[in-house]
Amino acid sequence: MNDWRWKWRFYASAFLLGLVLTGLSVRLVFLHALTPESVVRGIDESRRMHKQLLAGRGAICDRMGSGNLLALNVPMKDVCANPALIVRSNLLVDVSATLSELLDVPVDEVAQRLNRPDREFAYIRRAVMEDDAARVLERRIPGVFFRENMVRHYPHRNFMCHILGFVNHDGIGSAGIEQAADAYLRGSPGYLESQVDALRREMYGRRAQYVAPLEGAHVVLTVDQQIQYQAERALDAAMIEHRAKGACVIVQRIRTGEILAMASRPAFDLNTFNQASESERTNRAIGMNYEPGSTFKGVAFSAAFNEQTVRPEMVVDCEDGAWSYGGKVLRDYHAYDRLTVADGLKKSSNILTAKTALTLGNQRFYRYLKAFHIGEPLGFDLPGEEGGILAPVSKWSKISSTRIAMGQGVAVTPLQMLAVYCAIANDGFLMRPYIISHVVSPDGTVLKRTQPEVLGRPIRSETAALMCRLLARVTEPGGTGTRACVEGYEVAGKTGSAQKPVAGGYSSTAHVASFAGFVPAGAPEIGIIVVIDEPQPLHTGGVVAAPLFSRIAGYAVRYLDVAPGRNLLASR
Template sequence: MVAAVFLLLPVALVGRGVELQLTESDFLQGQAEARHLRVEALPAHRGAITDRHGEVLAMSAPMDSVWADPGPLLAAEGGVQRLAAALEMDAGALQQALSERAEREFVYVRRHVDPELAERVMALDLPGVALRREYRRFYPTGEVTGHLLGFTNIDDRGQEGLELAYDDWLSGTPGAKRVLRDRLGRTIEDVERLSEPQPGRELALTVDRRLQYLAYRELKSAVRAHDARSGSLVLLDARSGDVLAMVNQPAFNPNRRGGMRAEQYRNRAVTDLFEPGSTIKPFTVAAALESGRYTPSTPVDTAPGWMRVGRHQVRDVRDYGTLDVASVISKSSNVGAARIALDLEVGRVWELLAAAGLGRPTGVAHPGEASGYLAIMPPERPIERATLAFGYGLSNTSLQLARAYAAIANDGLLPPVSLLAGAERGDARRIMSARTAQAVRGMMEGVVQPAGTAPAAAVPGYRVAGKTGTVRKAVAGGYAEDRYTATFAGLAPVSDPRFVCVVTLDEPGGEAYYAGEVAAPVFGAVMADALRLYNVAPDATPRESRLVAAGRDGG
């Protein structure tokens, strides 16, 4: 019997071997593959964002992330403690996090680690611990373009700014591969590629990185010097409507967002509304010229420095007496603008402001763009017509105001604004005659002359046109006595405008709060840099240049 048993054992073993190889091989092979073959995602490279000259503003770089299979790691004596020490994490917190996810096979431990740290982690040879290749977004220009570009989350998906608006364009399509892992969860062999990752597409902007930096520097300096609550600056190409620079203060660095609040991320140039104040007066004058009833030399009586409109009163800072229409702009006379508006047909000024795009989005496709406010019907009450003439009773963003001024710079044609280089856009739309636009530009030159309200906006060698606007901020029950928004809008050179720029400072807190003192110098500095960088020929005569120099020096 014993001998028979020993003879039968080899027969049984051979029979079981045949059974495993022939009848159960598919099942066992499937079980092995289920334990060791895995499908891994292949991350796709997010498209870069560049400026108009191809300079990189945002890019994605490959990084490794540490992940773990909680089961094997928790079972390894001291494994969690060693991993936590290498990653400088709290061992107790890591132990708890892994224990709560013990039923899973994949848990991120630390995302986007440095290559040196990744090597140290893998050198520990811990069971269930491995690396996964991902991409991390970097912004070479930091806070200079923070509000414009926005940022992505840890999964490289757009969260704010243009990263959010064009997320589908920038995002790629992940690929997939089948890999073989050992018992510790480490990939030991790539078995096959199931699909290749498709990288995202590049996004080229109209912005000029050089001008963006210069605008950022000047605006930041002004906000600090005047203790302003915030500030915005928009620089446009007057001919095409391209946004060349768009900056805000306070800024944030998208590379380091720890401790930031959501309110710091908004692009104030397209989201924050303000009453434009006297920057609307050139459009009031343009409406008057278009009516045929006024010329730049038509006299307007502003004495005695105030006027009554119904139960309300409109005032100037002093009695200017009789001014011509051009001086209504250069002296920034509220009374003069109100008298002109009330003398025109009802709706004349409103129609031009509506045609200039005030009170509606620009269509620039930036998240959170505000519409602004302009009454849907022409105001008929005299006080509303009067206040609209000098920029109260409507609201707009810095970008909307810059677009409106582009029509004055572009001989009456309102160009569509854009942030995307080469993007399809509609045709420019005429809102006033070329003759009117040229006449208004000429009248606006007086603003930057020594006798105007903003000599600090002048640029030596160039004819500059602009307008100041210092507006009391609306509060509950009326307007504040000590809170202002200071705005300067202008263009250069007058003979053939190339750039339009709008500078807005919210609540300057120092003794100086007039736009000619706080916003105009920023305009002058940025415009001078833009004209120089783009090699725009000077158009001022020697005498005009001497007057400009005298005005900037206080002469």
């Protein structure tokens, strides 16, 4: 009996085993020989992995190089989801609540992104720190996954914000250096094609293709962080003291055109650029067209001296402060009887300047304006440079030259106005200003190096030397720019106090105060312009802008170890 049971069990087990093996054989034959090609392709595709490998964006440094990083990369994660899967699984409410708690996103906003059953992809939150992403990963939330991201970070926040610019959420430079040098900074992403196992882990032996990402190149600026910091501090103090609408400062090397500092206010935090207003994002140093007022007189006097239509010792009738010409009355801020041309520049006489412009004639004056690149961009290497406004000479009225000479009826950017004074200080050579020193690849190869470029020579060397001597008198006692003085150095420059144009004329309450000049006057090294938009209640360039020039110039010449040079006034 026991023998029979044992045999029965043996035959039954053998039968079942044979049945299983037969079934497996049939299944294997089906899978390998009878499965439709489309199903086979689908299985193969599910095992295949295609992945773009992010390339690190190049760094941005000041003129000292990689020791002073201004923009760098931070690896982060984008938290993504499959809305269709979550909705089908009836997990919409639970997943929304969990993600809202972990990512600090309003629950209704998360639910709105997930409640889309016709979509298989949605961003829940982009640029999440690695620690926060790890907390989400620990929850193993169905339908939630991650994508690698590389986020641009600006450690100094609003410092140099208008120079650096920012990168948008798609990794594209959208302002400042980030936009101007985007092709160099961006680099090239890599590519990986391989196969994964059932747990979606790569099987390295099945890797089919690997292209390493190419890191972006590094951009080295001409800007010096220390001078930039002092310029920004001075602007912040001026904005508060004078309750100004805006302000800007530019510091430039005269002989080369290198920008050592460029600051604009109001400013914004580069890490939250999308919250900044248009006014905050505007780089006033290159993007603001304004009527410069008396700083523009340097152009008219340079042209007249170069053409020898006037001489410094020539005496001009200043009409006791009121002069009628072309049916309009032109007034001086202070009334004068008769002044030499040299004293007219020193005391900023509108009437004497207007009469000086008339000695040139419209066509000749216009040629000098164009020679100084008034009304056209200088070709600066940051995006957003305006070209100023200069009407063609054919549209000038009888009084146009008299008003343009004193900075009315013409508009410039602060960079253009500084370029004029740097040309005067540079023996008459007008240099193209630039802010990118060089671009270097990750392996140290220099890909691009900016060389100084001469745009033209509006005036002769002797004219430039004469203008340097006369502009130095503006900062001596009796001139309008005494507050621009720097102890131990001779300063040359010009004040500007301009009414802002409004419909039908000029405002009596809104002004632009400025000072443009260079130091040392006898051997110029540094040119600086300060522009304050709508200061209150004081509004003259000599009172509002000149002290900022003195503060910034005083730091810069000592920091750069600039020698005082010979004293022009003492050598007359």
